[in-house]
Amino acid sequence: MIDLVIDRTETDVLLGNSKGIYQAEDLNRVGQAVEELAALLPQLDLQTAVAPKTDWAPPEAYDPDKWIRTANMAVYLENVTTLLSTMGILAPVDFPVDMNFLTYRGANAIEKALLQVHDRICGIQNAYQYSGAAYAGEETGL
Incomplete structure (x- = not known):
């Protein structure tokens, strides 16, 4: 999983540093994370329609096809x-309803949501490994 940015602060916004300005790099990072997570879903017998x-x-x-536009x-x-909905996860607090007036908290929430999805996928994968045929009911013929 690529590194996501979840620690933006108001100071970053006031300073106008790379964390304080949401730009193409941020959008691409989130798009790549969505792509990576969606690619893991078939391993869990899940599918979803995303277009990152x-x-x-x-x-x-x-x-102009690469420009950031409202649509x-x-x-x-x-x-x-x-x-989030595919994995049965509620959106984090401060998750934006749209990108108008995006705050640093909303930007953090977008990337936190992807970390939650990643954690859920890893948890399910680990549960599959533990309850595989080598462990679950093998001795009793279940």
Whole structure:
């Protein structure tokens, strides 16, 4: 799993540093995480329909398909909420309903949600390993 940023602060926003400004790099990181997590779901006999975008670029880029637009942001958030619902996880506190007026808390919540999905997937995988045929009822013929 790629490193997600969940520790943005108000100071980051006030300083305008890389954590304090949500940009194409952040969108791409979340898109890559969504892609990685969705790829793990078939191992759990789960499927979900997500359409992560991982080639966002700032407006000064020459390709308008890579620009950050409001319509694309709805799909961006929908990908994360789809993973959450597939895994039966409630969205974290401060999870944004849309990307308008995104706060640092909302940005943290988006990436925390993906960590929760990752943790749930790992927990299920570990449970599968423990309760495999070598352990579960093997002696009693269950």
